[in-house]
Amino acid sequence: MSELTARAAELDAADELAGTRKQFVLDTASDHAADAAGVYLDGNSLGALPAAVPGRVDDVVRRQWGALRIRSWDESGWWTAPERIGDRIAPLVGAAAGQIVVGDSTSVNVFKALVGAVRLVSSEHGDETRDEILVDATTFPTDGYIAGSAARMTGCTLRPVTPAEVPGALSARTAAVLLNHVDYRTGRLHDLPSLTAAVHAAGAVAVWDLCHSAGALPVGLDEHGVDLAVGCTYKYLNGGPGSPAYLYVREDLQDRFDSPLPGWNSHAEPFGMRDAYEPASGALRGRVGTPDILSMLALEAALEVWGGVSIEAVRTKSLALTDFFLECVSAYVPQGRVESLTPLAHEERGSQVALRCDDAGDVMKRLIQRGVVGDFRHPDVLRFGFTPLYVGFGDVERAARVLAETLGDLAG
Numbered sequence: 001m002s003e004l005t006a007r008a009a010e011l012d013a014a015d016e017l018a019g020t021r022k023q024f025v026l027d028t029a030s031d032h033a034a035d036a037a038g039v040y041l042d043g044n045s046l047g048a049l050p051a052a053v054p055g056r057v058d059d060v061v062r063r064q065w066g067a068l069r070i071r072s073w074d075e076s077g078w079w080t081a082p083e084r085i086g087d088r089i090a091p092l093v094g095a096a097a098g099q100i101v102v103g104d105s106t107s108v109n110v111f112k113a114l115v116g117a118v119r120l121v122s123s124e125h126g127d128e129t130r131d132e133i134l135v136d137a138t139t140f141p142t143d144g145y146i147a148g149s150a151a152r153m154t155g156c157t158l159r160p161v162t163p164a165e166v167p168g169a170l171s172a173r174t175a176a177v178l179l180n181h182v183d184y185r186t187g188r189l190h191d192l193p194s195l196t197a198a199v200h201a202a203g204a205v206a207v208w209d210l211c212h213s214a215g216a217l218p219v220g221l222d223e224h225g226v227d228l229a230v231g232c233t234y235k236y237l238n239g240g241p242g243s244p245a246y247l248y249v250r251e252d253l254q255d256r257f258d259s260p261l262p263g264w265n266s267h268a269e270p271f272g273m274r275d276a277y278e279p280a281s282g283a284l285r286g287r288v289g290t291p292d293i294l295s296m297l298a299l300e301a302a303l304e305v306w307g308g309v310s311i312e313a314v315r316t317k318s319l320a321l322t323d324f325f326l327e328c329v330s331a332y333v334p335q336g337r338v339e340s341l342t343p344l345a346h347e348e349r350g351s352q353v354a355l356r357c358d359d360a361g362d363v364m365k366r367l368i369q370r371g372v373v374g375d376f377r378h379p380d381v382l383r384f385g386f387t388p389l390y391v392g393f394g395d396v397e398r399a400a401r402v403l404a405e406t407l408g409d410l411a412g
């Protein structure tokens with residue numbers, strides 16, 4: 001046994017989160033060649049299936065829908081699910097109850113949040129002197145596309161800047177700033193507290209996209225005074241393919257939050273069927289139309305794995321996993337063959353490691369054939385996500401070893 005496999009075994013034995021792995025459906029050694037039981041390092045794209053989900057979905061479909069039918073809107077709690085599940089996500093992102101509503105995709109929620117942010121500013125100042133939206137130029141593409149449309153709709157100019165350039169780009173013209181907490185490509189963690197403070201000092205509204213941080217590290221939305229935030233639930237929250245996203249509107253802004261998508265579900269009296277729109281109070285002002293109940297209730301079952309799990313413990317393990325992966329990669333992979341794009345400093349690292357690598361697309365295909373599943377991001381990035389709830393240190397060592405062997409095979 002090599003020194004690193006021995007260390008992996010020790011780290012796994014001391015891992016206080018080791019028990020949560022049993023709550024997920026994952027490969028066993030027999031599913032793959034004996035030297036490489038499946039290692040799932042793509043939970044930052046699609047989280048693994050929590051074992052509680054299939055039974056719950058079966059109940060929702062057969063009993064709640066099949067037998068109770070329309071009664072389930074009340075009797076099975078369907079109508080209030082967006083707020084109820086929002087309150088379940090809230091502690092994971094450092095939010096008190098009553099500020100998060102679940103529904104729609106992240107893209108749609110980015111739209112609601114950004115247009116809502118510009119409207120907050122113009123309602124506050126009573127004029128349109130703030131006519132710029134700053135957007136993270138390194139962002140996941142959908143955020144940039146939606147921000148562009150939101151800017152056109154609100155008469156603003158869109159200014160793409162890197163997060164590091166935000167403090168220098170803020171001015172009396174800035175209405176809103178859309179930032180990613182963790183960069184989806186490099187895994188870089190941005191400084192949410194100080195960037196939020198800078199946005200506020202300039203009198204603008206801070207909108208954060210938490211897709212790659214929620215469920216992987218503490219966010220502290222309330223503590224840091226974030227105005228609006230969005231995130232998806234199918235990455236580190238394991239809600240399943242296409243599970244609904246969420247929108248956070250800080251409590252003291254809710255009365256003034258003016259959604260660009262005011263549907264009947266956010267009406268003060270949804271069954272009053274009034275001609276005139278009158279927004280409900282509270283987080284449910286972020287709702288639009290009929291919620292996607294099947295995927296929403298699958299998400300609710302998926303969130304049960306968080307019972308008794310602290311996000312601080314998740315963060316500690318996440319950093320240990322990525323540290324150990326980087327250590328194994330530098331021990332096993334010939335110098336210069338890959339280059340980490342993920343910062344070494346803990347305060348700048350999310351829960352993934354991105355390695356720049358020649359032939360990255362081909363390399364990732366071969367890794368997947370050997371049961372080590374990460375993903376490829378154009379043009380030359382191997383991305384490995386580490387979900388502390390179900391990834392162990394033995395997995396990490398094996399993934400690095402298989403990567404080194406694969407690169408060796410390609411060279412030979």
Ligand SMILES: *Cc1c(COP(=O)(O)O)cnc(C)c1O
Pocket residue numbers: 105106107108139140142143180184209211212232245
């Ligand atoms: C995953 C991700 C999305 C996904 O948006 P969808 O509307 O769910 O497809 C959006 N933004 C970021 C930053 C992401 O990482």
